[in-house]
Amino acid sequence: MGIESHFYIGRAERIVIAILLCLVSTALALYAWGSHGVSTEESKQTHVSHDSLHRSKDYVGPPERLRHKSSNKFTRLVQLDLNKADSLTLIKVPGIGPAFAHRILALRQKLGGFYTPLQLQEVYGMDEDKFLALKGWFVIKTPPRRYLLDSLKPEELPEHLYLSWAQRKAMAKLLYRHGHISSWAQLMRDSSFTRDDSVRLSHYFIESKSR
Structure with missing residues (x-):
């Protein structure tokens, strides 16, 4: 028996191999298309700017009336009078939310006003990194109660x-x-x-x- 007989492929085998190749090619094409389609869809749903919500098909965010829009944040550095800024102004500062604004105002009331922005370090929950990020936003224009x-x-x-x-x-x-x-x-x-x-x-x- 010659060596050619060991590698002889009949007509039936060729048909089976051709079908298998078609199936493999189709599966690979579908996988590539599906992966591209999912990533594109996900990017549409989850690629959002820093001042918008991350959404999915099951989550669209809270009602508009309950939404705290970070687009209301200051987009450039401004210097605020620490003894005059109210809570609505404070939460416009990047890094300050409603709870932290309340703590700042509570300390200001107990002191009768700040005499230096360095006193922000006394606000509960203020760490060094947060203080360094915030201190440039505040100045004292109005003196404390004396x-x-x-x-x-x-x-x-x-x-x-x-x-x-x-x-x-x-x-x-x-x-x-x-x-x-x-x-x-x-x-x-x-x-x-x-x-x-x-x-x-x-x-x-x-x-x-x-x-």
Whole structure:
């Protein structure tokens, strides 16, 4: 038996092979078309800009009235007065949402206003990266609420976030004893006040000459 007999392919075998080749070619063509079609459709559904929703055939986003549109965000850097900006203005700043805006306003109210944008570091949940991203958006044009030291009354001392109970007690004691507080030098003689306390509080409790 010659070697040709081992590789002889009859007519029936040739037909089977031709059918198999056609099936394989059709399957490959369908796979290539299907993959292209899916990726194109997905790209239409999920390729969205940074200020729009990611959608699919099963998700079209919330109702329009409930939608927080990031298109309302500032598109370029502006400097806002930190003591005047309201919540609607704050949420226009990239990186600030409604909850974070509420925290900023809550701290501002407790302080009676900010005296420096650096105080944003005291907002709950503020980390270094977020602070560095936000600080350039804010300036202080409107000063915080201030109290004249020599106008304070012992029975009407304000409750300030930076002022501890012991410090309020020391201030009341000085007022009862001397009738007034003339300067921070006078306050600093009391052990309740440190240099750091004077740096923080002197922006809110000021001497007459500093007015």
